[in-house]
Amino acid sequence: MDVRSISLSSVFKVAAGIVLFVFLVTGFDTPATAQATLKVGFVANMTGPLGRDYQKMVEALAAQLNLKGGLQVGSQNYKVEVLSYDSKNNAETGRAAVERLVFQDKVKFLLGDGTVDAWYQVPESNKVVAIVYTPSPVCLNPKLKYVFQGSPLNTQGPVAWCWFAKAHPELKTVGGFHTDNIQGHADAKALEKLFNILGLKYADAIFYPPDTTDFSAMATRMKNANPQVFTCTGGGAVQDSLAVKFMREAGYTGPLFHYRGIVPGQWAKIVDISAALKGAIFTMSDLDFDPPASPTAREAKEAYVAKYGTWDNPSPPFAVSWYLLKAALETAKTTDVDNVAAVISGGIKFDTLLAPGMMISRPDMNNPRTIDGLYGTTIATVEGGKVKVVDRISQEEGFELIKKYRIFGTYK
Numbered sequence: 001m002d003v004r005s006i007s008l009s010s011v012f013k014v015a016a017g018i019v020l021f022v023f024l025v026t027g028f029d030t031p032a033t034a035q036a037t038l039k040v041g042f043v044a045n046m047t048g049p050l051g052r053d054y055q056k057m058v059e060a061l062a063a064q065l066n067l068k069g070g071l072q073v074g075s076q077n078y079k080v081e082v083l084s085y086d087s088k089n090n091a092e093t094g095r096a097a098v099e100r101l102v103f104q105d106k107v108k109f110l111l112g113d114g115t116v117d118a119w120y121q122v123p124e125s126n127k128v129v130a131i132v133y134t135p136s137p138v139c140l141n142p143k144l145k146y147v148f149q150g151s152p153l154n155t156q157g158p159v160a161w162c163w164f165a166k167a168h169p170e171l172k173t174v175g176g177f178h179t180d181n182i183q184g185h186a187d188a189k190a191l192e193k194l195f196n197i198l199g200l201k202y203a204d205a206i207f208y209p210p211d212t213t214d215f216s217a218m219a220t221r222m223k224n225a226n227p228q229v230f231t232c233t234g235g236g237a238v239q240d241s242l243a244v245k246f247m248r249e250a251g252y253t254g255p256l257f258h259y260r261g262i263v264p265g266q267w268a269k270i271v272d273i274s275a276a277l278k279g280a281i282f283t284m285s286d287l288d289f290d291p292p293a294s295p296t297a298r299e300a301k302e303a304y305v306a307k308y309g310t311w312d313n314p315s316p317p318f319a320v321s322w323y324l325l326k327a328a329l330e331t332a333k334t335t336d337v338d339n340v341a342a343v344i345s346g347g348i349k350f351d352t353l354l355a356p357g358m359m360i361s362r363p364d365m366n367n368p369r370t371i372d373g374l375y376g377t378t379i380a381t382v383e384g385g386k387v388k389v390v391d392r393i394s395q396e397e398g399f400e401l402i403k404k405y406r407i408f409g410t411y412k
Helices: 008-026 049-067 091-104 114-118 121-125 156-167 182-198 216-225 236-249 295-308 317-332 337-344 395-404
Strands: 036-044 071-073 076-086 109-112 129-132 147-149 173-179 201-208 229-233 281-284 357-362 367-375 377-383 386-393
Touching: 036 049, 036 091, 036 317, 049 076, 049 236, 049 295, 049 317, 071 317, 076 091, 091 109, 091 114, 091 121, 109 317, 114 129, 121 129, 129 317, 129 337, 156 182, 156 281, 156 377, 156 386, 156 395, 173 182, 173 216, 182 201, 201 216, 216 236, 229 236, 317 337, 317 357, 317 367, 357 395, 367 395, 386 395
Parallel strands: 036 076, 036 109, 109 129, 129 147, 147 367, 173 201, 173 229
Antiparallel strands: 071 076, 281 377, 357 367, 377 386
């Protein structure tokens, strides 16, 4: 038979047979649909409770995501691998960890902590998206393209205090306990600026070593300063709850306003919350209610219990960085670093275990890109030994307060 006489239909039948054979041999799997691995670097102070809870929650969320099939980014599915290193809250240790993640582990996405001042140049110079928590202004520099401050550290205080000043105009003087570290001094400086805007003033501000457990002398000094309202933040559940306990024992009977967030389940392990939080006003996250106050928070709790076997009332506020990264990847539909960075700096909104969040710009830093995290805020109190919601402020409402009082300058 003349080869030229073979019909096109015969050719198609042969080709179809070859394709079918390949599919049968390979199990109908092709490189285009095979699951890939996405490495996410993680650096935090795991020797401290906040960093340890942050690590545990992120690893639990990643494990849950992988069990459900992985992270879908565009047409590609990924198994997420979290590579965790302890910064020990030390600048050089943190920098060494980041250098290892970038140069040895070859990560392109990184969740980091307050040691970022020592290493932000590493991800920035090597095109690695880094989402960190820090009160330091270093990450707000308009020259940076890949480093973002994703936590509520800079924004939750202004939103909460704007609400407080409006709700309690009769309370004008504030006494504050702050940790004697970068965050504590940044908090005090930010509050002083904020109080000037809101017509409040410090009666006294006291700084203490982060591992302090005896606040008796400081409480006596603060009681003598006679503040109308007392606040303490930055120490975590142990130091903050003990500070309030000693203030009550020193005779302070005024209200407590805790604007960084209280986990009642944690405080109850340390102090009598019915006494310590009597008349207190404080912020709470969706995760800290029993049961959690949102589907996303409930899923986070389920993931945590599935991985660790029990719910020990962790405090992982910085896990919002995980949700921001996940949402940015899903929105960008690619793992291309420039595209993901552009999504984050373009005004993304996303859901988290704390509350819905959004990224905002910082005109006070001459930065029009959205590089700072803002989240919804729930104001609560304790009545009859039970937590009661006083108000809920959405992230959009919080942003309006920030703009109204020009906390970060004037928004166009």
